[in-house]
Amino acid sequence: MRQKFTHAQGHKSQGNKSLSNALASKKKVSKNQVVFFDYRDERKLKRFINDQGKIIPRRITGLSAKEQNLLTHSVKWARFLAVIPYVVDEYK
Numbered sequence: 001m002r003q004k005f006t007h008a009q010g011h012k013s014q015g016n017k018s019l020s021n022a023l024a025s026k027k028k029v030s031k032n033q034v035v036f037f038d039y040r041d042e043r044k045l046k047r048f049i050n051d052q053g054k055i056i057p058r059r060i061t062g063l064s065a066k067e068q069n070l071l072t073h074s075v076k077w078a079r080f081l082a083v084i085p086y087v088v089d090e091y092k
Contacts, residue, residue: 037074042083045075053087 037044048056048071055075058068078084 037071039074039078039081040083042078045071045078045084049075049084051088053085 039045048061050056055072058065061068061071063071075084079086
């Protein structure tokens with residue numbers, strides 16, 4: 001009976017090592033190291049909101065996709081509970 005070849009059983013050659021080293025060196029390091037956003041912490045959330053009251057995009061904040069999603073949910077929940085305003089007074 002023939003066994004299927006898998007990469008886990010694969011050949012140990014220099015090509016696999018160099019590929020794994022290249023992938024390991026390209027890991028993205030988070031700038032802010034923030035994992036938890038508390039919707040009650042107004043000062044921390046205001047860091048990620050611009051002067052118009054919009055949430056700053058991920059490409060500028062440097063957060064990962066998961067962290068940006070947590071931030072967005074926290075900001076929206078804080079707005080709903082009136083911890084932070086939806087719109088700044090200047091634009092009303």
